[in-house]
Amino acid sequence: MLDLMLVDGTGTATSLSQQMSVTRQAVAKHLVVLDRAGLVRSAPAGRERRYRVDDAQLARAVGQLTEVGAAWDARLRRIKQIAETIQRSE
Template identity: 40%
Template structure:
């Protein structure tokens, strides 16, 4: 795992709202920012900003579907992070 990717993943996961958004996308893939905001105490614009940070870390991907932008969880960076942490703990 590269240092910049690790920093982005930890930064993205460091916020409780971003963790909540990620959990919601794991449970129900392909939601829009509007759909996510409808169930949370945050505006659509706030959700979009959090999704952008998750996307920069590679934890979320977006696809255009008509006029909607649908977001999905991308597990790759999280797997790399878990592997990296596991490797560290084996050294103890």
């Protein structure tokens, strides 16, 4: 959904659901969650709401996820080193 909005610039629940294999209601619920998380912003557009991605907030989220991923990669490398050390000592 975020990818579609990044390509098109904005989207409504109706326009996005037409490009996906989910219902308009499901898209609308996801958009509400993304709005609460601050990843998208909405504005009234007739009977619907038009959503656009908040680029700054998305960049912050990507940065945080990158940090978490790097931390887990380091932990897994350490676990692998320990396992290899145990295996060599047996």
